Amino acid sequence: MERITGNVMAAIAAVLLVVFIGMLVWPMVPAPSAGQLQVHPAAASEQNTARGIVVAVLAQDAGAGEESGGRAYEKVLVRVTTGQRAGQEVIIEEGATAGTLAATPLVRQFRPGDEVYLQWTQGPQGEKVLITDYVRDKPLVIVVMSFVCAVVLIGWRKGLRSLVGTGLSVLVVFLLIVPQIIAGRDPLAVCIVGAIVIATASAYLTFGWNIRAHAASAGIVASLVITDLLASQFVDMTHLLGLGSEETGYLLANFGPGIDFRGLLMGGIIISALGVLVDVCISQTSAVFELASTDPDLSALELFQHGLNIGRDHISASVNTLVLAYAGTALPLFMLFALYEEPLIRRLSREPVSEEIVRSLAGSLGLVLAVPLTTLIAAGAAAWQVQRETGLQAKLLSLLQQRKHWQVGDLAQTLGQSDGPVEAALAELAERGYLKQIPGTCSGDCAHCELRLGCLVSFGGKAWSR
Known part of the structure; x- marks a missing residue:
């Protein structure tokens, strides 16, 4: 039995290594030219943009008067700081008179010294310059550094390793997943490959190259496959097209109808559930191995039972976290549909709402099934390790008795x-x-x-x- 279990774990480790190497090599193989997405000519045209700084506020109305209709108005003088127009000063109007802002109380109030992004557009009355957004690079750096410092100060080495894992996840998304989808590969397949890279890297960064990491990686990969099957089935059952978000309109404008939006939806479900899924699988693996270390006499079945009891507590908190995360991002959408006077079932059947329901429940169901699956794999691996170590200790004692x-x-x-x-x-x-x-x-x-x-x-x- 020990030899069989050892061979199984060695096979799992070998398969994971081969898969990981294959995933690194796969992006280097050119995608079929027929599948590559073509950028729409309108989207490919050069945008006439630059950065600028507000020099002075020439006029400002908070929008309290009846003439403004409750909308604010502002006229500012902006100096262009980048591009061919650097050094020029332009006057920009925003708000009720200019008609560039909607009727909302959350209106931008510019102050001298504010850095902004500018864009020049051609209209019926000639060229016009608009302020498209604030420059937020410095505040974002402060936010990121605050997070990094807190993680390192509190987590020390483990916190530093978690930051390495987070950085790797970001790199995989932007250097592997997004480019490969744009290159014309299947979005769902790309997201699964990227998820496996992120998940296995997280496991080995947490445990190192050992039996715990092998067991956690096997549990994560198996859980991802199950989540993929569930997402595909649920999307087919509900006849979702993947067109329920505002971003799909921008993608259509940029790439035309060549994108597989259903594949994007299912791939997004995989990536969205990945963080919590990795957390649950690693926690379950660690708990089972700690149980085996504390009481080496526990059998694989007993380890599974005790580990599953721990996992049940983890399930309730993790599922709630996942559902609330989806609900938080879709809150404006839910408020919008709450205004419609129509039956509840009709509101739920609208694609944007149905997408969020399927997205949250498919990920949550995969998360629930990951607990017993990972616990089973970890229990078998931990029992094998204990049996192997016990055998090694017995052999050591025998050798120590034979020689001084x-x-x-x-x-x-x-x-x-x-x-x-x-x-x-x-x-x-x-x-x-x-x-x-x-x-x-x-x-x-x-x-x-x-x-x-x-x-x-x-x-x-x-x-x-x-």
């Missing part, structure tokens, strides 16, 4: 192991009382060591006896 003194390298060579597992097994034997530390420090020179008469084995700079 051993060094770790000799033991490892005799057992056909590397030094690391042997030292770990010796440390476990010492913790369990089978070995006792001899006062003093091991010099490593056994021939001239004063402790050699009573020393049975030396490791970790210390000498040990029975």
